[in-house]
Structure formats: C-alpha cells, structure tokens
Amino acid sequence: MSCLSVSMLCFLLALLTPANLTSATRNIGFSLPLVSSHHKLNHTTGEIGELLLPEGDVNPMNVRPKVAPAGWPMFSVVVGVGSGRGQHFYKLALDFVGNLTWIRCKPCTPEEQQEGPIFDAALSPKYAFVHTTSFYCKPPFIGHHGDKCSFSATTSLAAAHGYLATDLFTFGDTNTGHKRVEGLLFGCAHRADEFWNHGIVAGAMSLNKKSTSLKYQLGERGFATSKFSYCLFYHGQHTTKHGFLRFGNDVPNHDHAHSTPLMHYWKPLYYIGLEGVSLNEKMLMRIDPGMFKRDSASNRGGTIVDVGTPATRMIRAAYDILEAAVIADLHHRLGVSRAGYRVQGSRLCFIVSMQGIYQKLPSITLHLKDGAELTIKWDLLFVTKMHHGAQHVCFLIFPDEKMTVLGAAQQVGTRFTIDVDNNRLYFAPENCANDSS
Ligand SMILES: *[C@@H]1O[C@H](CO)[C@@H](O)[C@H](O)[C@H]1NC(C)=O
Numbered sequence: 001m002s003c004l005s006v007s008m009l010c011f012l013l014a015l016l017t018p019a020n021l022t023s024a025t026r027n028i029g030f031s032l033p034l035v036s037s038h039h040k041l042n043h044t045t046g047e048i049g050e051l052l053l054p055e056g057d058v059n060p061m062n063v064r065p066k067v068a069p070a071g072w073p074m075f076s077v078v079v080g081v082g083s084g085r086g087q088h089f090y091k092l093a094l095d096f097v098g099n100l101t102w103i104r105c106k107p108c109t110p111e112e113q114q115e116g117p118i119f120d121a122a123l124s125p126k127y128a129f130v131h132t133t134s135f136y137c138k139p140p141f142i143g144h145h146g147d148k149c150s151f152s153a154t155t156s157l158a159a160a161h162g163y164l165a166t167d168l169f170t171f172g173d174t175n176t177g178h179k180r181v182e183g184l185l186f187g188c189a190h191r192a193d194e195f196w197n198h199g200i201v202a203g204a205m206s207l208n209k210k211s212t213s214l215k216y217q218l219g220e221r222g223f224a225t226s227k228f229s230y231c232l233f234y235h236g237q238h239t240t241k242h243g244f245l246r247f248g249n250d251v252p253n254h255d256h257a258h259s260t261p262l263m264h265y266w267k268p269l270y271y272i273g274l275e276g277v278s279l280n281e282k283m284l285m286r287i288d289p290g291m292f293k294r295d296s297a298s299n300r301g302g303t304i305v306d307v308g309t310p311a312t313r314m315i316r317a318a319y320d321i322l323e324a325a326v327i328a329d330l331h332h333r334l335g336v337s338r339a340g341y342r343v344q345g346s347r348l349c350f351i352v353s354m355q356g357i358y359q360k361l362p363s364i365t366l367h368l369k370d371g372a373e374l375t376i377k378w379d380l381l382f383v384t385k386m387h388h389g390a391q392h393v394c395f396l397i398f399p400d401e402k403m404t405v406l407g408a409a410q411q412v413g414t415r416f417t418i419d420v421d422n423n424r425l426y427f428a429p430e431n432c433a434n435d436s437s
C-alpha cells in the first residue's frame, strides 16, 4: 500500500515537475534589457529611461572614460529582486564565471554607493534563508550550525560574502511584459569588496552552467536558457537605446556567423579553443598553441569567454610575446615609444604626440578551434589616457598567471551566441545598436 502510494506520488510529481513545463515552453524565448551604467532606471517599475551621460561626455568617442577605472566597462541587465515592498529593479553585472547571482543586502560593508535602495530582506515577504539542511547548502557553500548557509564568491567583479537565500525575481522588459519567478536561489551579500560598481550596479547575475546559476535555475523552470546571445555596444550615439540579453527563440539567426566548439563542456565555464594570435594579420609564430592548453590537474590554462571580466587577459607566456610584438610594431611602423613609467590602471602605454596615428594602431586576430577567427580592431585594443599633461595610448590586454579570458571590452561590436546544448559559440560582427530599443 505504502509502495503504491509512493509510486502514485512519483507519478503525480512527474506530472507536476518542470520537465513538462519545459517541453511546452522550450521554444519560447525571452530577453532582458542590457544596459550601461548611465541608463536611467525607475527602480519601482523597471522602466529604462534615457542615458544620463556625465557633463562633457556627449561625444561617443568620449563615452569611454579617459582614465578607465578598474572594473570598467561594466555591462549589466535589469532584473527585479524581491517581493512586496521589498521589490526593486536593479542593474546586475553580467557574470559568466561566478556560480551564484548575488546582490548587496542591508547591511552591507563597505558602504558604497549604488543606484536605488539597497535590498532589504525584511521588507520582502517571499524572502527566505536557505537552511543548513537544504539540498543547496553543500560545498562550496558553508552551513552554520542549525542556521543559515553562507557563500563566498570571488570573480573579477568582486569578492562577495553573505548568506544564501531565495526570493521572487522579475524578468523581462516593460514592453513585452514581466515574468515573475518565485523561489530563485541567490546570494544576499553583506560584504562586497573590490566591487567597482561605478556607484550604480547592485550585484551580479550568474550565467555559468552550475546548478546554482540563474541561467540553470531558469532552465529548470522551463525557460529556454540553453542558448543565449548578446551584442555589447558603447552608448552615446543612441542615447535612449539599450540592448538585450536574448534567450531561446529570441536569439537572432546566426547562420552566417563564425563558430567554434565550447570545450570542456562538463565544466561550468565557457571554454573556447584558442590556438594562435595574429598582430595585423601576421601570425605570431612564437606563440605556441600549447600555451593555451588547459591542465585539469592544476586547474590552470585554457581560454574562457566572460562579460564580467572588463578587459581581456592572456596567459603570461603568450602575453609576453604579444606585448613584445606590439612594442616592436608601434616602434617600427609608427615611430611611437613605450612610456618608461606606469600610467594608472595600465601596464603598457605609449606616448603619442601626433594626431592621426590612431587609425594605424594594430588589430589582433584570435585563431580559434575549427578555423574560426575573431578579429579585434584597434579601437577596442587601446584606450587614450592623459598622464602628466601628455597624451598616451594604453593597451587593453593584460597578462594573467592562470588562464586566458576574452573580456567585455574586446567583445564590443560583435554578437556572441552561446549554445550550451550543442556546445558551440557563434560570433559575427554586428552593428549592435540595431538590436536595441
Ligand atoms: C517611477 O514610475 C512610477 C510609475 O510610473 C512613478 O510614479 C514614479 O514617480 C517613477 N519614479 C521615478 C524616480 O521616476
């Protein structure tokens, strides 16, 4: 009898599980507004207004700050967090590395500024702590005796610490209508260090493949999240427009895009197979494909795609060869020398006295598995900076001791589509402002 009721129960549960919902809604797409730090946002309604650029920054070339702060640029999505009086819409930075979506919660130290009120769990009736006994409270999360479960997330965005919780999230844009999803797992951060949020962003939205990411959780609830797409652009010319992070059927056609396999598919991050680097279409022969290999024993090496990493980072061995080639190219071709001192926030800068050299700065091509090539033009590789009254151009790729990361600044102007089910990354140059509203 008990056996029968168990199987009855299983049968009923099977009818009610998200699996059925999935088959019904798998083909449905949805999109989240992808905004810059400067977009005005109504925190009550989620309505996105015009771009409020700082005084003197109306020229699109100036939208990129002259002295880029660490953590720049930051691309975020607008998401509603909380229920009842506790609900507000926030800008959450896109994060392909962290396992968990997190938001700064009251009280939060250090007391940095952010746009909109800090999330107050006490005002949100659907907010609940994840208890030590919960299925989710297992490593890397830490249970505390009979009480809450804590998390620590360190990515290139921030080092966030706090408690695991669940609450209602609201997605979508005000034009196509909001979708509400209850009981989503997230981190309520009471500490967020080295979080260069521009005084605006409230936290990060995790899009990796772990079961605790928002992407995975939404997929479990029948949202078509196995394929997503974005096209980052600098705002300025299109002052009222914002882009979209698109999922499922909302993802535009990519028949004519380059494509390369996503490697190590069992890993939570989006690995691609970088095999070589060209400078101005000339292959750097000293860069060996082996330099980019991932070593599973040490968990080092490999190349990932991440919008949460502001600028591309390259494994040291390959970076050193690239850096030497860039220095030699600018010296021989443009007669420009490397600055012999440090310019804040940069590693490799050149003194430029004459105008008109910018268009002659080199481009870089990343050679990826299956013959795919991603060309990054000069305007995404160098940033201008004033230092002691002199104009400099500084290189926007940095060395890394652990791995290679294709970061946000070098993804601008290209549409990227990550197809997790088929383990492929598609990319193609695009005027991203065409997919905006
Ligand atoms: C947000 O929108 C609501 C409803 O339209 C409006 O009453 C409120 O004044 C707006 N808030 C801001 C700060 O614009």
Ligand SMILES: *[C@@H]1O[C@H](CO)[C@@H](O)[C@H](O)[C@H]1NC(C)=O
Binding pocket: 097, 098, 099, 139, 140, 152, 153, 154, 155
């Ligand atoms: C994500 O979880 C894995 C373990 O499952 C852990 O090794 C990794 O450090 C976590 N990532 C972050 C950014 O916390």
